[in-house]
Amino acid sequence: xxxxxxxxxxxxxxxxxxxxxxxxxxxxxxxxxxxxxxxxxxxxxxxxxxxxxxxxxxxxxxxxxxxxxxxxxxxxxxxxxxxxxxxxxxxxxxxxxxxxxxxxxxxxxxxxxxxxxxxxxxxxxxxxxxxxxxxxxxxxxxxxxxxxxxxxxxxxxxxxxxxxxxxxxxxxxxxxxxxxxxxxxxxxxxxxxxxxxxxxxxxxxxxxxxxxxxxxxxxxxxxxxxxxxxxxxxxxxxxxxxxxxxxxxxxxxxxxxxxxxxxxxxxxxxxxxxxxxxxxxxxxxxxxxxxxxxxxxxxxxxxxxxxxxxxxxxxxxxxxxxxxxxxxxxxxxxxxxxxxxxxxxxxxxxxxxxxxxxxxxxxxxxxxxxxxxxxxxxxxxxxxxxxxxxxxxxxxxxxxxxxxxxxxxxxxxxxxxxxxxxxxxxxxxxxxxxxxxxxxxxxxxxxxxxxxxxxxxxxxxxxxxxxxxxxxxxxxxxxxxxxxxxxxxxxxxx
RNA sequence: GACAAGGUGGCUGAAUGGUUAAAGUAACAGUCUGCAAAACUGUUUUUUAUGAGUUCGAAUCUCAUCCUUGUCUCCA
Numbered sequence: 078x079x080x081x082x083x084x085x086x087x088x089x090x091x092x093x094x095x096x097x098x099x100x101x102x103x104x105x106x107x108x109x110x111x112x113x114x115x116x117x118x119x120x121x122x123x124x125x126x127x128x129x130x131x132x133x134x135x136x137x138x139x140x141x142x143x144x145x146x147x148x149x150x151x152x153x154x155x156x157x158x159x160x161x162x163x164x165x166x167x168x169x170x171x172x173x174x175x176x177x178x179x180x181x182x183x184x185x186x187x188x189x190x191x192x193x194x195x196x197x198x199x200x201x202x203x204x205x206x207x208x209x210x211x212x213x214x215x216x217x218x219x220x221x222x223x224x225x226x227x228x229x230x231x232x233x234x235x236x237x238x239x240x241x242x243x244x245x246x247x248x249x250x251x252x253x254x255x256x257x258x259x260x261x262x263x264x265x266x267x268x269x270x271x272x273x274x275x276x277x278x279x280x281x282x283x284x285x286x287x288x289x290x291x292x293x294x295x296x297x298x299x300x301x302x303x304x305x306x307x308x309x310x311x312x313x314x315x316x317x318x319x320x321x322x323x324x325x326x327x328x329x330x331x332x333x334x335x336x337x338x339x340x341x342x343x344x345x346x347x348x349x350x351x352x353x354x355x356x357x358x359x360x361x362x363x364x365x366x367x368x369x370x371x372x373x374x375x376x377x378x379x380x381x382x383x384x385x386x387x388x389x390x391x392x393x394x395x396x397x398x399x400x401x402x403x404x405x406x407x408x409x410x411x412x413x414x415x416x417x418x419x420x421x422x423x424x425x426x427x428x429x430x431x432x433x434x435x436x437x438x439x440x441x442x443x444x445x446x447x448x449x450x451x452x453x454x455x456x457x458x459x460x461x462x463x464x465x466x467x468x469x470x471x472x473x474x475x476x477x478x479x480x481x482x483x484x485x486x487x488x489x490x491x492x493x494x495x496x497x498x499x500x501x502x503x504x505x506x507x508x509x510x511x512x513x514x515x516x517x518x519x520x521x522x523x524x525x526x527x528x529x530x531x532x533x534x535x536x537x538x539x540x541x542x543x544x545x546x547x548x549x550x551x552x553x554x555x556x557x558x559x560x561x562x563x564x565x566x567x568x569x570x571x
Numbered sequence: 572g573a574c575a576a577g578g579u580g581g582c583u584g585a586a587u588g589g590u591u592a593a594a595g596u597a598a599c600a601g602u603c604u605g606c607a608a609a610a611c612u613g614u615u616u617u618u619u620a621u622g623a624g625u626u627c628g629a630a631u632c633u634c635a636u637c638c639u640u641g642u643c644u645c646c647a
Contacts, residue, residue: 252642254574259643261573326576330642356576357640364640401595402584407577407640414583417596424595427610463585467594477611542605553608560609569609 079105079142086141088321089405089459091329091352092251096459099351101320107138107145108315110349112307112324112332113205115152116186117167119374120193122410123365127325127355129396129507130404130460132199134323134353136505137456147202148314150307151190153183154208154290154300166300169289179290183209193375197392198507204314208306212292215301215309218343219280219294227342231271233283233297237338239276246341248276251352252330278335280305304335312340312348322349326356358399359409360385373410386412390419393508397422400462400506421470426511428473429502431480432495438485443475445490449497456505465501472498511569522570526557530566533559 086099101107111131114124128149138145153168172179208215219235222228227242228235239248243256259276279302284291291298311319317340324333333352340348359365365372373383381389390398398418402408448468455464472494478484486494502508529548536545549559552568560567 249574252575254643258573261644325641327641329575354576359640362639397595398583405576406584409583411583413581413596417583419596421595424610461585463594467585470594474612481611483612537605540605546606549608558609561604561607562610563603567609 081105081141081143084141084453084457086457087459088351088353090350091354092349097351099320101143102316102318102350105142105144107143107321108319109135109138109145109147109321109323110307110311110315110319111147111149111202111322112328113150113152114186114190115167116183116190117171118186119376120186120190121365122373122375122378123325123358125193125197125375126358126399126408127323128194128199129197129399130355131323131353132507133400133404133462133505134321134460135200135202136507137460140500140505146204146315148204148206148311149202150310151183151187151205151207152303152306153180153187154306166288166290166303172289196375196379197396198509200507206310206314208301208310209290211306211309211313212301214313215305216281216292216294218305218309218339219296219301221343222280222339225342225345227338228280229273230296233299234271234279235281235296235302236272236277237280237302237335237342238273239278239338240274242338242342246338248338249334251337252334254330254334278302278304278331280339304332305339307332308336308339308343308348311336312344317344318346318348318350320349321351321353323353323355326354329354353404355404356407359407361411362409386415390415391511393511394419394422396506396508397425397466400508401466403459403461403463405459422508423511425469425473425502428476429498429510431476432491432498435476435479435486435491436482437488437491439487441486441490442478442484443472443486443490445486445493445497448472449493452497452501462506465506469498469501526552526568530559530568534566 087096088099089096109131111128113128114120131147131149135145135147154166168179168182172182175182219228222237223230223235226238228237230236239256242248248256249259256276260274281294281296281299281301283297283299288300290300292300311322322333322336337347337349340346357364360371360373363369363371373385377383378386378395379389379392381387394415398410398415399408401418401421448471452465452468455461455468458464475484475486476494479486529552533545533548536542536548552559556570558569560569
């Protein structure tokens with residue numbers, strides 16, 4: 078008996094614009110594909126939010142007992158910088174600027190990507206395929222689309238015929254655009270394009286002589302178009318129809334729209350049952366942008382070495398901050414917001430620690446079973462992590478009350494409470510205890526600070542408050558905060 | 572200019588027709604403390620961008636206006 082047989086998830090499907098009861102194609106199994114990063118620069122914090130949302134989804138589906146195959150690709154063949162025929166792919170361009178091999182660019186930023194995700198405690202996907210590793214599949218796909226009459230070759234390049242496709246299919250089914258509107262809004266570039274229509278998109282591009290990344294194909298030495306890789310890799314590993322396709326909101330059009338079209342054109346069926354789109358991350362109320370300087374990368378946010386935030390924040394605090402908003406909402410990253418989350422996160426973690434020393438009674442003054450189901454209800458409602466966290470804080474208040482003997486809990490309920498908290502806080506939200514998050518040289522530090530705490534205690538007993546305050550204040554000045562509690566003094570660093 | 576998603580207390584952010592609009596933070600008070608901080612407890616703040624409409628009833632539906640973000644276009 079798996080949990081998913083009792084817990085029914087509703088997912089907001091971008092395709093229909095409604096929340097729908099989730100039903101996998103094969104009972105007990107889920108295929109999920111998420112568009113991964115283009116590795117031509119350090120991973121963008123907005124990308125981290127998107128992938129974190131799907132990491133949470135992956136974690137929850139697994140927790141429910143589903144066998145999940147989670148595929149997240151690495152785009153290492155580069156998107157075209159623009160869609161004109163003279164387009165240059167992002168990776169090649171970056172390689173030229175840095176005067177190194179394109180695959181060095183790919184290697185460098187793939188490593189960076191994995192490092193950052195590791196810091197934020199991401200689970201690795203089941204498969205992480207690369208675009209360059211699936212050129213053959215992409216060529217096969219193009220041939221099929223040509224055979225089916227939905228693509229044409231011009232001068233060694235192959236384009237998808239959007240107008241032809243739209244006669245029998247709905248180009249715009251996902252993005253809710255109408256082809257007529259697109260035509261109306263497109264001003265053709267005179268004589269610059271081999272395309273029959275400006276709305277057509279490239280499936281295969283003939284490489285210019287200077288283009289380094291190139292592969293042989295029936296049409297020319299060249300490289301695949303930027304929408305094709307996801308179609309090739311998702312269906313290769315998940316089947317021609319699969320359950321969930323995720324990605325950032327910015328990919329909805331044209332990228333995901335084109336994926337649907339390619340699948341329909343090649344195989345005559347829609348590939349995906351549930352489309353999920355994570356919303357954007359803003360910084361201080363505005364879009365992040367290199368050109369305006371309104372940008373912060375993950376490493377800077379963690380270290381505090383930036384001009385935007387007052388300090389660095391731990392990975393779990395940032396994760397907690399992101400989980401406090403729904404994945405479908407725009408989230409505004411601010412220093413005040415992070416500070417608030419940090420305090421809340423610490424409060425939650427204190428309560429989790431207190432669970433170990435709680436005294437049990439013959440009855441419980443709080444309905445743990447009902448509370449537990451409320452946590453599931455929150456997650457089942459389109460992965461509503463903010464509501465889940467609100468529920469967690471409700472139980473934090475009760476934990477504190479039990480600690481101060483204003484409330485009671487039975488041994489059985491305490492066991493259930495511990496298991497449930499651990500499940501939701503660590504397994505599903507993916508948070509880590511503060512001590513596990515910054516485990517660098519803490520032993521020596523702890524020894525030294527505990528010595529100072531002992532000296533201060535002695536001074537306080539002797540009512541030498543000048544000395545005790547000096548110890549406290551000077552530790553505070555270097556970022557070590559002493560916390561006097563009923564049972565002695567502890568410390569925390571920031 | 573077109574399309575899409577949004578605009579909720581000081582800040583972050585839930586709730587999409589139905590009693591007192593979650594939760595965190597902040598502020599204030601109390602407990603603790605030599606004092607402070609931390610911690611814990613309690614209290615306070617919004618009437619849901621603006622205006623009009625539908626409804627017995629709207630943050631939630633409709634229309635208009637303003638603003639934000641994304642994509643396309645333009646520009647470059």
